[in-house]
Amino acid sequence: HHLDLPPDLPLIYALREHLHMTGTKYGCGEGQCGACTVLLDGRPVRSCRTPVSQASGKQITTIEGLAQNGKLNPVQQAFLEQEAFQCGYCTSGMIMSTVGLLNSNSKPSDGDIVRFMNGNMCRCGTYGRALAAIRQAAREWKAERS
Amino acid sequence: MNRETIAAADLERTQHENIERARYAFELDRRQFFKLLGGGVLVCACAGSVVAQESGRGGRAEHELPREISAWLHVGESGVVTVYTGKAEMGQNIRTSLAQQVAEELRVAVSAISMVMGDTDLTPWDMGTFGSRTTPTMGPRLREVASTARDVLVTMAAERWHADAATLVTSDGKVSDPKTKHSLTYGELTRGQQITKLLPEDPSLTPPAEWRVAGTPVAKVDGKAFVTGEHRYAADMIRSGMIYGKVLRPTAFNATLVSLDTSAAEKIPGVKLVRDGNFIGAAGPDQHTAEQAIKAMRAQWKAPAQPSNKELFDYLRKNPDTSDEGFRHDAGSVSQKLPASAKTLAATYTLQYIAHAPLEPRAAVAEWEGEKLTVWTGSQRPFAVADQLAEELRLSRQQVRVIIPDTGSAYGGKHTGECAVEAARLAKSAGKPVRLVWTREEEFTWAYFRPAGVIDVKASVGADGKVLTWEHDNYNSGPAAINTPYDVPNQRIEFHPVNSPLRQGSYRGLAAPANFFARESAMDELAHLAAMDPLAFRLKNTNDPRLQAVLQAAAEKFGWGSQKSTPQRGFGIAGGTEKGSFVANCVEIEIPRPGAPVRIARVVEAFDCGAVVNPNGLRNQIEGAITQAIGGAMFEAIHFENGKILNPRFSDYRVPRFRDLPEIEVVLVNRKDVPSAGAGETPNMGLAPAVANAVFAATGARLRSLPLLPQGTVPKGV
Numbered sequence: 096h097h098l099d100l101p102p103d104l105p106l107i108y109a110l111r112e113h114l115h116m117t118g119t120k121y122g123c124g125e126g127q128c129g130a131c132t133v134l135l136d137g138r139p140v141r142s143c144r145t146p147v148s149q150a151s152g153k154q155i156t157t158i159e160g161l162a163q164n165g166k167l168n169p170v171q172q173a174f175l176e177q178e179a180f181q182c183g184y185c186t187s188g189m190i191m192s193t194v195g196l197l198n199s200n201s202k203p204s205d206g207d208i209v210r211f212m213n214g215n216m217c218r219c220g221t222y223g224r225a226l227a228a229i230r231q232a233a234r235e236w237k238a239e240r241s
Numbered sequence: 242m243n244r245e246t247i248a249a250a251d252l253e254r255t256q257h258e259n260i261e262r263a264r265y266a267f268e269l270d271r272r273q274f275f276k277l278l279g280g281g282v283l284v285c286a287c288a289g290s291v292v293a294q295e296s297g298r299g300g301r302a303e304h305e306l307p308r309e310i311s312a313w314l315h316v317g318e319s320g321v322v323t324v325y326t327g328k329a330e331m332g333q334n335i336r337t338s339l340a341q342q343v344a345e346e347l348r349v350a351v352s353a354i355s356m357v358m359g360d361t362d363l364t365p366w367d368m369g370t371f372g373s374r375t376t377p378t379m380g381p382r383l384r385e386v387a388s389t390a391r392d393v394l395v396t397m398a399a400e401r402w403h404a405d406a407a408t409l410v411t412s413d414g415k416v417s418d419p420k421t422k423h424s425l426t427y428g429e430l431t432r433g434q435q436i437t438k439l440l441p442e443d444p445s446l447t448p449p450a451e452w453r454v455a456g457t458p459v460a461k462v463d464g465k466a467f468v469t470g471e472h473r474y475a476a477d478m479i480r481s482g483m484i485y486g487k488v489l490r491p492t493a494f495n496a497t498l499v500s501l502d503t504s505a506a507e508k509i510p511g512v513k514l515v516r517d518g519n520f521i522g523a524a525g526p527d528q529h530t531a532e533q534a535i536k537a538m539r540a541q542w543k544a545p546a547q548p549s550n551k552e553l554f555d556y557l558r559k560n561p562d563t564s565d566e567g568f569r570h571d572a573g574s575v576s577q578k579l580p581a582s583a584k585t586l587a588a589t590y591t592l593q594y595i596a597h598a599p600l601e602p603r604a605a606v607a608e609w610e611g612e613k614l615t616v617w618t619g620s621q622r623p624f625a626v627a628d629q630l631a632e633e634l635r636l637s638r639q640q641v642r643v644i645i646p647d648t649g650s651a652y653g654g655k656h657t658g659e660c661a662v663e664a665a666r667l668a669k670s671a672g673k674p675v676r677l678v679w680t681r682e683e684e685f686t687w688a689y690f691r692p693a694g695v696i697d698v699k700a701s702v703g704a705d706g707k708v709l710t711w712e713h714d715n716y717n718s719g720p721a722a723i724n725t726p727y728d729v730p731n732q733r734i735e736f737h738p739v740n741s742p743l744r745q746g747s748y749r750g751l752a753a754p755a756n757f758f759a760r761e762s763a764m765d766e767l768a769h770l771a772a773m774d775p776l777a778f779r780l781k782n783t784n785d786p787r788l789q790a791v792l793q794a795a796a797e798k799f800g801w802g803s804q805k806s807t808p809q810r811g812f813g814i815a816g817g818t819e820k821g822s823f824v825a826n827c828v829e830i831e832i833p834r835p836g837a838p839v840r841i842a843r844v845v846e847a848f849d850c851g852a853v854v855n856p857n858g859l860r861n862q863i864e865g866a867i868t869q870a871i872g873g874a875m876f877e878a879i880h881f882e883n884g885k886i887l888n889p890r891f892s893d894y895r896v897p898r899f900r901d902l903p904e905i906e907v908v909l910v911n912r913k914d915v916p917s918a919g920a921g922e923t924p925n926m927g928l929a930p931a932v933a934n935a936v937f938a939a940t941g942a943r944l945r946s947l948p949l950l951p952q953g954t955v956p957k958g959v
């Protein structure tokens with residue numbers, strides 16, 4: 096996509112308003128809740144605190160880009176199977192953070208998961224299921240890449 | 242129900258319905274105003290009708306639920322069953338649990354059902370999605386509708402085949418005659434025509450013991466849309482020509498505008514400014530531009546002096562709301578002379594205001610087509626929001642349509658439609674659809690709060706461990722679950738309404754978590770005075786078999802009594818009943834070394850809500866309610882001073898995160914012999930007192946204020 100935007104515009108607005116990609120959610124605007132998480136060259140960032148100038152020329156991956164040819168990514172599949180959500184508003188960000196975690200650490204311990212994911216909030220309180228989903232995704236992540 | 246429980250239930254409903262709405266008092270454009278009303282004479286008529294609606298909780302009679310099957314259910318030619326309900330889905334999973342119940346009675350697959358929810362033009366009127374009412378009221382209603390529809394379909398097939406209806410069977414969306422092997426799908430029978438029958442007085446329902454679809458752990462019906470990002474919340478709606486709104490907020494509550502300079506904002510290209518009374522907003526081609534316009538405005542506000550957290554509890558005692566008579570329950574006499582061996586307790590429990598902080602902030606997209614207004618918004622009460630829009634925008638109710646996309650949670654916090662009203666007002670002037678999304682700071686400031694409260698308990702216990710007298714005075718937080726489930730011969734229980742210094746409203750469970758906290762903490766204190774084990778003490782003081790059962794189930798799973806509390810590790814228990822459900826929690830807290838932060842290590846919850854409709858969804862609700870309740874129990878508190886919220890950000894308002902997650906074990910007590918009760922609220926009620934009791938067991942410190950541990954550690958000298 097080619098967009099001409101003010102350099103300090105938060106990336107989330109470019110995605111949601113200019114590209115109409117609404118899978119990325121606004122939750123706080125201060126990088127505290129993680130609902131707006133996207134990947135820049137495979138690393139998770141909070142798109143509400145990332146100016147578009149920082150994303151320019153980089154590969155941006157959003158929730159819309161995870162499934163390939165209709166097949167869910169292992170993280171999406173694990174969140175779905177564990178039903179690791181209630182209202183689902185945090186889910187895009189949870190999944191993108193998990194992909195970011197597994198990109199950098201494909202064998203995370205529970206401690207690794209909790210530390211990495213502590214910036215992703217779920218007000219419905221589905222952390223237990225999210226933890227189970229992330230463990231499942233890590234197992235399948237390894238299997239898929241070996 | 243006796244008179245008092247009816248009174249308490251009614252009060253509770255009042256608390257749900259009568260959340261104070263923000264008032265706008267738009268002038269609108271005068272020319273437009275007269276056009277809308279059709280001339281000066283009608284102004285009076287219109288004002289009168291608004292007042293009549295406003296005065297009317299008695300106006301509920303005009304909302305008799307329809308008895309026509311076709312209002313609730315339609316079988317399409319393809320066999321798809323469309324179900325219409327005014328309830329809203331916001332994560333509690335009723336889109337799935339209601340579909341299961343229809344599927345059960347209609348004998349179709351869950352996948353054949355399409356739920357249309359919360360659309361004021363398409364669904365029957367509904368008071369709102371709150372109070373754990375969907376499962377006990379909408380569930381049976383839709384089961385009756387589906388059961389009746391199935392009877393109609395069988396009758397149609399019997400007529401066609403000249404067969405005896407009693408010999409026909411239904412399964413998988415078909416009526417079949419086992420003798421002739423005739424079979425027709427529901428779609429073939431109705432050919433898309435409406436089922437015109439009315440609901441009979443007493444339709445037959447499949448008893449829970451025979452359920453095959455209801456009662457099973459069906460996965461969330463549209464779960465995939467949430468893991469792909471395809472689900473569209475209100476803020477994700479895109480309309481042709483849509484622009485973006487922003488509202489100028491006062492600097493403090495109850496402030497009035499002194500002066501406003503919009504000259505700089507007016508120079509920003511593409512921005513439409515709207516000023517109507519105290520309402521000032523802007524709409525622009527994107528969010529960023531609308532924000533720039535608001536930032537460029539120079540506004541002066543004047544606000545009165547207002548109270549702060551410092552004097553909150555004193556304020557609540559001293560500012561009664563004399564227009565509300567509150568609630569009182571008496572039994573026996575609490576002033577009688579006690580035996581010399583009796584021990585007495587007098588303790589005060591307090592709780593701060595907390596915020597719902599749904600992760601999806603308030604959002605709305607408003608679109609006008611001539612005089613017809615359509616608003617997509619996240620709310621628990623689509624019809625109340627439509628009423629609010631009609632009133633504020635001076636429209637007839639028929640001119641307003643509200644559509645509730647499945648909402649990004651609410652927890653009792655999305656009863657009113659301010660964001661919808663603001664979006665509609667901006668769209669009116671802009672002449673284009675407007676999307677308005679509140680910022681997190683607006684959400685923390687201009688929504689409403691879970692009431693703060695002060696609860697005084699005076700009680701006495703005899704040498705035999707029986708509670709003799711019980712006095713419970715609740716200031717402000719509310720009457721929900723205020724009556725004790727324990728067998729106490731002498732009781733005086735009162736709720737004292739207060740003029741709250743902050744705008745307040747319902748929160749998951751209303752005042753029940755507050756009243757549970759005070760009561761179950763005090764019961765623990767009484768157990769200590771009586772030198773009894775807290776579980777044995779509770780069991781001794783109740784004869785309610787369902788309460789006993791959940792207490793025992795939680796204790797058994799937890800291994801209650803197998804270890805003694807130490808300064809490093811404390812065990813606490815609490816339980817109770819509310820809205821037809823029974824709950825008990827056992828909690829283990831750990832304090833690795835003196836002065837270290839307290840951590841909740843393990844929570845067991847036993848829960849009985851009658852016949853379980855979906856054990857998967859129910860477990861998710863219970864696990865989530867416990868996790869969310871950790872915030873209110875341990876650290877959540879709104880800080881305010883002089884009309885301002887001091888911590889309107891997630892960086893300053895701590896909510897439970899991954900690292901706070903304890904080990905959670907849920908024991909479902911599935912009572913197929915008892916009608917299903919709601920389960921969205923009661924699972925959150927036992928946690929805070931169980932934690933407080935565990936902290937006492939470990940340290941001897943009795944914490945009587947929520948949040949218990951805002952600093953993380955047990956304060957010295959408690």
